[in-house]
Amino acid sequence: MSKTQYSESSITVLKGLDPVKERPGMYTRTDSPTHICQEVIDNAADEALGGFATEIKVEIHDDGSLSVKDNGRGIPVGLHPTEGLPVVELVFTQLHAGGKFDKKSGGGAYAFSGGLHGVGVSVTNALSSRLEVTVKREGQIHRIVFSDGHVIEPLAQIGKCAVRDSGTEVRVWPNGKYFESPNYSITELERLLRAKAVLLPGVEVSLTRTPKGQTEPQTQTWHYPNGLKSYLSDLISEAQEAVPVFASENYIPAGHDGDFTVGEGAAFALTWLEEGSCASESYVNLIPTPLGGTHEAGLKQAVFQAVSNFINHHNLLPRGVKVQSDDVFGKVAFVLSARVLDPQFQGQTKDKLTNRDALKLVAAVSGDPLELWLNQNVEAGKKIAELAIKQAQARMRSVKKIEKKKGSGVAVLPGKLTDCESEDIRENELFLVEGDSAGGSAKLARDKATQAILPLRGKVLNSFEVHADQLFGNAEIHDISVAIGVDPHGVNDNPDLSGLRYGKIAILSDADVDGSHIQVLLLTLFYRHFPKLVSDGHIYVAQPPLFRVDVNAQGKNKPARKFYALDQNELDGILERLNKEGLSENKYSISRFKGLGEMNPDQLKDTTMHPDTRRLLQVRIPEDAGDETQSIFVKLMGKGEAANRRAWMEREGDTAEVDI
Missing domain, CATH: 3.40.50.670 (Rossmann fold)
Structure with missing residues (x-):
């Protein structure tokens, strides 16, 4: 076994973007380059979220590159006051450099944004063989070009434009050696861009690409004037809605005293489904959170509280049933867009929100509108309550499910x-x-x-x-x-x-x-x-028989006999036959079986069990008597049918032939 030296020189310090290249999986998904391009799209969306951009254009080029263009303010191109480098260069080459820090004091460039670590596009740059940034700002057009994270064409002015014409265009050539597949996930990109259009009213989002087998590029455009409500309807188009879609948008107003900041809040659309899978999507500052997080927990809490209050107010809960949060939320399809001042995510891929305050925020702004809607739409509320109670009953049964030993x-x-x-x-x-x-x-x-x-x-x-x-x-x-x-x-x-x-x-x-x-x-x-x-x-x-008739022997030619009668009618028939034979009552005796236990084995065998002498009735339901049979069983055995049973017995009781 060789001896490995471990000394001061054994420690390697990774600088600049080297940590990203060394361990790309820590910063992005490496199955395809889709996520590193999403970082660029998210930056453009942050400009739109701040109200500075009205369009986001994404194009996949024939050479495998992808470009994202917005008409926002344009990334600053001047020198940073302390770093001495152009700001646009810092953003793409330094980890933890960006305009999304220092939000509460107002010193940052964004009040609300999906980015928070200043890591996103620098990761994109590190994992790209080439990256070009073109900025229109203050009447000038600047360009800077990177390769593998390093500047290969320094920032330079390449033209002029109208002062009002501003924006940023980033074109990315992902480096294939960092990804399992060089192809973008078109489905994921379409879903992401469609969601941005939904969550940004008035913003037009497009994707241009050349479909496989075609030569001319085609453009898809997304624009949702009705926002979340129409988007959720699209998501659940094949499912069966139990109630109409409800949508609400609520943000903390100016002058509000409390734990939250002006502008924070949530917009959401939701409904309950009878059948089908429950589609659900959530976003924080336009960033998709496929693994959910505290903002979803806040909506779940608000929905549960509102529905519980409705159930209690209308006294709808059956005795012994306790409704839990999952019973109410289990059949909910929703789209949630939360706006949080300082979001905290689990990991750089931002799949899950972890802010504890986000739960309180979303619950606070969502509960009252939903409760008001339920009480204004009582029939829909009762349908929702019915679904929740059914879920609760099913859960309680499954918890108590008793298996075979x-x-x-x-x-x-x-x-x-x-x-x-x-x-x-x-x-x-x-x-x-x-x-x-x-x-x-x-x-x-x-x-x-x-x-x-x-x-x-x-x-x-x-x-x-x-x-x-x-x-x-x-x-x-x-x-x-x-x-x-x-x-x-x-x-x-x-x-x-x-x-x-x-x-x-x-x-x-x-x-x-x-x-x-x-x-x-x-x-x-x-x-x-x-x-x-x-x-x-x-x-x-x-x-089994109810009666036994023992006939005494009548001389040598007529030995003792036994007869069994199923009921009184059969007994009467046997006695009539004996009378016709001329036998008086003192020549035979009648005994009544109080139960099967009184029969000795031979009697039970002869009368009830031996195939040759028993009476065995097969139970059948006639083909055309299914509904009638069901109604009879309901009337006789249903727990809530006591009144009907009593009325039936009073009406038909005198026709019953029973031995009491």
Whole structure:
């Protein structure tokens, strides 16, 4: 291993623009030269922001260079009072030299600007093989030329112009060795220039270039007389708006006492979307901030506060729901243009604003106008509140989402499930049995080859209005889902039925009112959360008998007999037949099953479980009865339908045939 010398001479001091050339990634994006050209465009935009320029012209030339021309004041060409060099030369050759410092005292050239470090165009110069600056100022035209950051043609007057004709033109030849691709991002340039036109009312912005495959240059021009509102409408043209676009522009007025400076503030346009991705763009002093920052946080805070006040004022919040900031802002599409006296960015690329005061500033100037608009447009406000509340409910469900219990990567079958030997769903069956005692009888009565038993304790949850994410909070529903091997799904979903473990799923409950109630609760579960099983014919209802008739033996030729009756009607039919046979009442006895648990295994097998002797009804919904079925379920199982249920029972109660 060689020994490396480390002494005083080992320390290298990079001077001038050498730090930029050594580590360009610290100062700009190196995927393409687009960003170093954006620095020049931003300088022209700062002139327009200050009210000194009315046009910005960008042109991509056939030799790969790019020029930016404005009709602002023109960069000063005189000697700097302390540095002794022309100011235009200092701006392009010295890091941290510019006219955007000393804003509060008024000694700087700009009150509001995107530039703040004095680094931008000097980086452009350092990473360009050639850079030309032409300045029109005070009736004279000056030019200076650089190469790799060094002056190769000193500042010189090359002509005269009208005194009122002023401005700056910078032409850049990016040095390809610093960039992964020599090509400009046309999409990014177009977006940037379009945004400058939007954010600078009255300023015309253009891009001239020769499209690929053509010989003549073409010019695109951007001019937005309606500013942010029309720009946001363009951004979300393919999305569905929930409410009309709202736009506002508010800056701190003269004579204001407070923490902010006159002229600071924000302009914004926003709306809420029903569908589609939420377009959002933010700017600080016309500089795009794709990563957002404190100004976006200020707008978010203002929107949340305004909507929260509206919801509370109109008493729209359901019990148990708490709306958070992201619930309100999640569906917002917006364009925000903040004006901050002394912006602080994260990194030289200025992708994110970090001023803490910017949050307070934007929140302060945006909240009142938005709240006023909401209260003047109550229907729009209620629509926004509805969207926010839906988002809050979805968030609360997702936080409480209950997953299947898993072990070793697969769903764990319920411990109380008595499974069958067959895995062929063409023949195997699952009986959902009411109660543990009935479950015990069913286990002894079953055909263990093809019949499985899952006993249920008590009544299953009414799942009609329970969201799918919350279903597994109920142990019985969790066990049913795991046992059958299918996850809950909606009517329009495409569930995976490859894990279905049983071809028939039979509901087996007592033949009384409570049993009917459990049956309805289970049917509600399958109808609402497992509709594919219903439509594919996998759900059945077993019908155990309610009565047993024991007929005494009538001599040697007529042994004792047993009859089972499903309900009172069947019992009456059996008794009528016995009477026709001439049997008196003392020749037979009638017993009523209080529940499945009273049946011994043989009785349960013969009456309810054996395929040859049982009654098993398949659950189906007729094709033309979908709406009617839905309305019946809503009336019977909906939480808010108590009044309708009562009216229905009062109207139809005398027609019910129930054994109580």
